[in-house]
Amino acid sequence: MGKRLVPFVGGLRMKFEDYQPYLSPALAKATDLIAISGKGCYLTDSKGDRYLDFVQGIAVNALGHCHPKVVEAIKTQAGKLITASFNVVNYPTTLELAKRLAEVTPGELNSVFFSNGGAEAIDGALKLAKAYTKRPAIIAFQGSFHGRSFGALSVTGSNAYYRKYYEPMVGSVYFTAYPSTDLCPKGFNEEQRTEYCLNELDRLFQNLVAPDQVAAIIMEPVQGEGGYVVPSKAFVQEIRERCDQYGILLIMDEIQSGYGRTGKMFASEHFDVVPDIMTVGKAIAGGLPMSAVISTQVIMAEWRSGMHGTTFGGNPICAAAALAVLDEFKQSCLLEHVNEEGAYLRNRLVRLQKKYSCISDVRGLGLMLAIEFSHPDGSPAGDLLEAVRAACLKNRLLTLSCGVHHNGMRFATPLNVTNDEIDQGIAIIESVLDQLYAQ
Structure with missing residues (x-):
């Protein structure tokens, strides 16, 4: 692990700083690595150094x-047709993918609109909800992250910096509390957080926006950037009940939590709740850019021809890769593997928590797990997290942060990760914490 494999990969002697002037600084760069190749859980950079990758394109490479199998599917389709635009012609791979998605989605969610990325799918879902209900307002949650396009950013509540200089946002968006420890009164247990947040939603209906004006409530069944926060089952079911009561559509953003990440195909299944609209992305196409808005045929029928569109959505190469991913889910019993490895990783993280007092929480579902760092006084230790992440990078482990206070480390391993790969990553984190405590 971390061994330099070759002096220079492909003869390249590239340095990021030589090319940085040609790139917009708007895209935040977590590292200056130039990745040349990847295989399974590992990335190799232009210096020939191999990294254990617990980021995987931000939970993209399922x-x-x-x-x-994904590579072969891409090669085969690329040799036949790259694109002719799905709004002009149909592709066998994309047609088959729509059918296959309908087979794995819950309830009557069997009508698909393909897009290219998560934010684009969110914008589509918001438009669909308004088109169907003919209502103007949207309710979102504090701590949420849905993307950075204007529509998606308007329902994102995890970081004010994302919204800086962009006001006014899309109108008639209202935020309410999500039942995380960071967003509720200090000391509240799960039941109290659930009650508090439901009361906040009811007060929103009473004081700010009449429920018959609300087109949709949009939520992540497990918050991603907000800290891998898992709400109570009662909370999610009560949100569903309020939507039913007032004729509000429930949009589940499953872009990060879906596609097996939590041990079920979609995280909403943990709560026995079926949304009216669901967005998927990230892991859907094995690393290629693809997303989708999925709803019922009844709701989709109000999204009439020309009310939404795309040039690249439903690309046949992306669809071929997505079919290969679904094949692997079935053939490799991937969900069972996620639950087994998720339990193994959680156990390893709990052991870390017992050993290091700076780790104040372990949370998540399946392989959607995170640890939280805190100072001795209980305050968020974002500074410690960044020190740990920097040292992990030096030790050839790629990690990812999360949390509204930027003090969480989330684990986005491949869904087919092994015990050995988990052990390697945990050993690096443990070594780093030992070094930091020794200073």
Whole structure:
């Protein structure tokens, strides 16, 4: 692990700083690594150094880097047709993918609009909800992250910096509390957080926006950037009940939590709740850019021809890769593997928590897990997290942060990760914490 494999990969002697002037600084760069190749859980950079990748394109590579079946599907389709625009012609791969998605989605969610990325899918879902209900307002949650396009940013509540200089946002968006420890009164237990947040929603209906003016409530069944926060089952079911009571559509953003990440195909299944509209993305196409808005045929019928559109959505190569991903889910019993490895990773993280007092929480579902760092006085230790992440990078482990206070480390391993790969990553984190405590 971390061994330099070759002096220079492909003869390249590239340095990021030589190219940085040509790139907009708007895209935040977590590292200056130049990735040349990837296989499974590992990335190799232009210096020939190999990294254990617990980021995986931000939870995109469900099967790890360059899974052979995904690569073969891409090659085969690319040799036939790259694109002709799905709004002009139909592709066999994309038609088959729509059918296959309908087979794995819950309830009557069997009508699909393909897009290219998560934010684009969110914008589509918001438009669909308004088109169907003919209502103007949207309710979102504090701590949420849905993307950075204007529509998606308007329902994102995890970081004010994302919204800086962009006001006014899309109108008639209202935020309410999500039942995380960071967003509720200090000391509240799960039941109290649930009651508090439901009361906040009811006060919103009473004081700010009449429920018959609300087109949709949009929520992540497990918050992603907000800290991998898992709400209580009662909370999610009560949100569903309020939507039913007032004729409000429930949009579940499953872009990060869906596609097996939590041990079920979609995280909403943990709560026995079926949304009216669901967005998926990230892991859907094995690393290629693809997303989708999925709803019922009845709701989709109000999204009439020309009311939404795309040039690249439903690309046949992306669809071919997505079919290979679904094949692997079935053939490899991937969900069972996620639950087994998720339990193993959680156990390893709990052991870390017992050993290091700076780790104040372990939370999540399946392989959507996170640890939280806190100072001795209980305050968020974002500074410690960044020190840990920097040291992990030096030790050839790529990690990802999360949390409204930027003090969480989330684990986005491939869904087919092994015990050995988990052990390697935990050993690096443990070594780093030992070094930091020794200073």
